[in-house]
């Protein structure tokens with residue numbers, strides 16, 4: 001039955017003798033599960049979870065081919081044999097589940113993010129043309145360095161193959177070194193590596209040839225490239241197409257893996273991990289255009305978060321393989337559930353970017369806000385049965401309470417969850433009302449489903465108090481009662497029209513034509529309220545107590561949003577704290593100079609000042625004899641990520 005619903009997605013594909021059991025793969029993605037420049041045991045456990053979940057292919061993250069390419073503190077270094085044992089562990093773990101494994105070969109050129117010791121390294125590129133995003137001015141590569149890097153592709157590939165990998169993928173996407181050579185706006189050389197298209201392709205051709213020589217005829221060699229770098233200086237569609245057609249003709253490559261964007265600019269980098277505002281499968285037309293012109297299989301990725309979408313891409317002939325990376329960070333078992341026809345059980349990725357790329361860019365192991373087991377496989381990968389099974393009462397049906405209830409019930413506890421309001425979801429119900437954030441509501445749907453599968457008894461419109469606890473007589477109470485908007489004292493505020501973000505989101509209040517949004521937390525709320533009100537025709541000033549709006553959220557989400565606000569004419573005032581308001585002005589103070597910043601002609605002040613915990617139940621249950629735990633915002637107001645993680649942690653330990 002499942003097969004007939006997904007005839008394309010579940011069909012095998014053989015590339016150079018390598019049989020992929022279906023069309024779902026995990027694209028190369030940095031995990032920060034790297035130790036000393038080599039894949040760690042955590043990385044093996046991480047990829048094993050995806051392989052066990054039914055993926056046909058896992059592509060291991062970027063590995064640098066030359067010491068000049070080390071671009072973060074947690075990059076795999078394939079320039080020495082020290083990486084081989086780590087790769088071997090990954091290959092063995094993945095192969096045990098009938099899944100194939102390739103590895104990415106990488107040099108960032110001028111896209112250097114950080115060094116190992118905090119100093120700024122010399123970065124190398126075809127020419128000394130600066131990078132806009134990381135503010136790097138590279139040094140033009142000498143011929144000897146070009147030759148060494150080309151040789152490095154070959155020797156790194158040989159190491160991966162020695163470790164047992166089935167294939168390698170040269171990363172020529174997103175403005176990294178091979179793409180810098182291809183790009184006439186970045187490659188200004190006048191030797192045989194610059195100038196004509198033929199010359200600009202020379203580096204890539206030599207790298208592919210070095211890899212093929214090193215790995216022999218039986219190993220798959222692919223290339224990742226952006227169909228469009230979507231940047232003002234980036235490679236354009238026709239330039240990419242010409243390179244793909246020429247390389248296809250050379251015969252050294254076995255597949256083309258199409259993506260979008262460029263690391264070099266803020267606008268381009270949004271497409272490295274596209275946020276929820278970006279349409280599902282939006283890269284597929286670029287892949288289709290390449291597929292129409294080349295003879296090798298074409299892979300694609302980018303917001304393909306459900307098997308139904310992947311099936312459509314394949315059925316339309318846009319690609320041969322679908323990368324579903326965050327889909328499997330969020331639900332490693334997605335492919336197996338697809339095979340079994342358990343589509344409703346799939347926990348769909350909502351493209352929030354919070355714990356996956358958000359963690360990675362901060363140097364932490366990747367995870368998922370909906371599935372905190374990801375990246376923590378060795379600790380939370382298996383549910384240990386509850387011995388003995390106990391009665392557990394969860395007070396509060398937001399993300400924290402729902403995750404705790406689902407996990408505790410899965411382990412065999414008898415769980416009742418009480419939610420004071422008629423609807424489950426807590427603040428996630430509000431978060432999904434922010435412009436462009438409707439998909440955030442998926443977290444509620446997914447957690448509700450997990451609770452239903454686990455057999456949690458749910459009582460809606462039931463606020464927990466001491467009487468409810470007496471009635472249910474639980475062995476343990478988990479308090480997950482959330483938070484409410486923080487309303488700090490505002491000098492002169494009685495004379496002003498002041499509302500909070502929750503009221504605006506719920507459309508409970510009228511807002512005047514000229515608005516100041518006072519944003520303390522610098523997260524999604526200030527950005528979203530500003531957008532909502534600007535779209536409603538208000539003049540909006542977004543005053544942030546930080547150096548930029550969205551300072552505390554993932555940069556691709558922020559950068560995209562800031563662009564939207566710019567187009568809508570929202571005025572942004574950074575570095576200000578709120579202290580007063582009256583009938584028509586809002587008074588702020590510059591956070592470093594201490595001077596007054598006054599916004600005049602204001603009709604309404606909207607507070608986005610974070611939250612206060614709601615934890616009265618803790619005092620009410622002071623005499624409770626069983627176990628009492630607080631999790632999520634009632635413990636301290638933070639985000640859905642911490643709420644769900646703490647739900648998992650408390651329930652795993654009960």
Ligand SMILES: Cc1cc2nc3c(=O)[nH]c(=O)nc-3n(C[C@H](O)[C@H](O)[C@H](O)COP(=O)(O)O)c2cc1C
Nearest residue numbers: 027028029030061062302303324325326356357360
């Ligand atoms: C945490 C993280 C790290 C990434 N690192 C890499 C990488 O090492 N190499 C690469 O080609 N793409 C990298 N990407 C991009 C992904 O391969 C993929 O193109 C992107 O996540 C979009 O696909 P998706 O919508 O299926 O997640 C990374 C993505 C994430 C989420």
Ligand code: SF4
Nearest residue numbers: 349352353356368369
């Ligand atoms: S953290 Fe968000 S974007 Fe990342 S995998 Fe999970 S749901 Fe998807």
